[in-house]
Amino acid sequence: MTDATQATKKNRPVYTNIHVTQIVGYRLPPAGIVSILHRISGLLMFFLLPFVIWMFDTSLTSEISYETFTAAFVSGIGFLPGWFIKLVALALIWGYLHHFIAGVRHLWMDATHSVSKQQGKSSAIVTLVLSIVLTIALGAKLFGLY
Amino acid sequence: MTTYGSKRIVTGAHYGLRDWMAQRATALLMALFTLVLLAQVLFTSQPLGYDLWAGIFSKQWMKFLTFGLIVSLAYHAWVGVRDIWMDYVKPVGVRLALHVFTLVWLTGCAGWAIQVLWRL
Numbered sequence: 001m002t003d004a005t006q007a008t009k010k011n012r013p014v015y016t017n018i019h020v021t022q023i024v025g026y027r028l029p030p031a032g033i034v035s036i037l038h039r040i041s042g043l044l045m046f047f048l049l050p051f052v053i054w055m056f057d058t059s060l061t062s063e064i065s066y067e068t069f070t071a072a073f074v075s076g077i078g079f080l081p082g083w084f085i086k087l088v089a090l091a092l093i094w095g096y097l098h099h100f101i102a103g104v105r106h107l108w109m110d111a112t113h114s115v116s117k118q119q120g121k122s123s124a125i126v127t128l129v130l131s132i133v134l135t136i137a138l139g140a141k142l143f144g145l146y
Numbered sequence: 147m148t149t150y151g152s153k154r155i156v157t158g159a160h161y162g163l164r165d166w167m168a169q170r171a172t173a174l175l176m177a178l179f180t181l182v183l184l185a186q187v188l189f190t191s192q193p194l195g196y197d198l199w200a201g202i203f204s205k206q207w208m209k210f211l212t213f214g215l216i217v218s219l220a221y222h223a224w225v226g227v228r229d230i231w232m233d234y235v236k237p238v239g240v241r242l243a244l245h246v247f248t249l250v251w252l253t254g255c256a257g258w259a260i261q262v263l264w265r266l
Binding site: 039042043045049050056061063100103106135 | 173174177180195196199200203223226227230247252257258259260265266
């Protein structure tokens with residue numbers, strides 16, 4: 001074996017599983033950020049599903065329960081204050097928007113076979129910008145800024 | 147090649163394709179549902195309130211669509227959350243417990259949502 005091949009062999013990573021403690025050391029490209037946020041937003045909505053259905057339930061069942069629904073965002077519910085309910089709703093809004101846009105990006109890539117590096121990067125940036133801008137706009141409305 | 151017993155082949159063609167396809171089909175349905183619901187909230191002369199909101203969901207075709215949405219969401223979330231457990235949780239016992247929890251969580255939530263829809 002020559003010195004050159006031995007050198008490449010030495011530098012080659014043998015064990016590439018990323019441990020939790022190494023995450024900060026990895027620099028993710030925009031597409032990677034969109035991908036991990038797709039998972040995080042999905043899991044977030046999965047855990048908040050009972051809250052979503054509680055909103056579905058109280059907002060639909062009767063006019064009295066509708067009052068409970070709207071009051072939850074102002075005076076809170078139980079020991080949870082209204083601003084906290086709004087904050088959870090804002091997290092849901094971001095989660096839904098990000099998951100939706102990133103999902104459409106996936107479907108678009110599947111349908112058009114657009115898998116070039118450049119398209120992956122630009123569509124990922126569009127996803128991030130659009131989801132954050134829309135979240136800020138809806139969040140401002142939710143907290144009564146306009 | 148065997149598909150049963152301790153020597154069965156657990157990977158291969160088509161094992162993941164059905165779930166992959168189902169996740170995309172359910173995603174498309176949920177995306178369309180979102181647009182249909184949004185259109186009914188935005189493009190109306192009625193003020194935003196209980197009457198408008200309950201009126202949207204009390205239409206039979208909307209109940210049909212919403213039922214489809216609930217089932218789609220449960221299936222979509224099952225595939226997605228199971229993927230997360232499979233990727234990050236290695237001990238078989240813990241993974242099995244999480245799979246069971248996910249199924250109970252999703253079927254429970256789906257039942258509750260259908261109950262709300264049914265009595266409307």
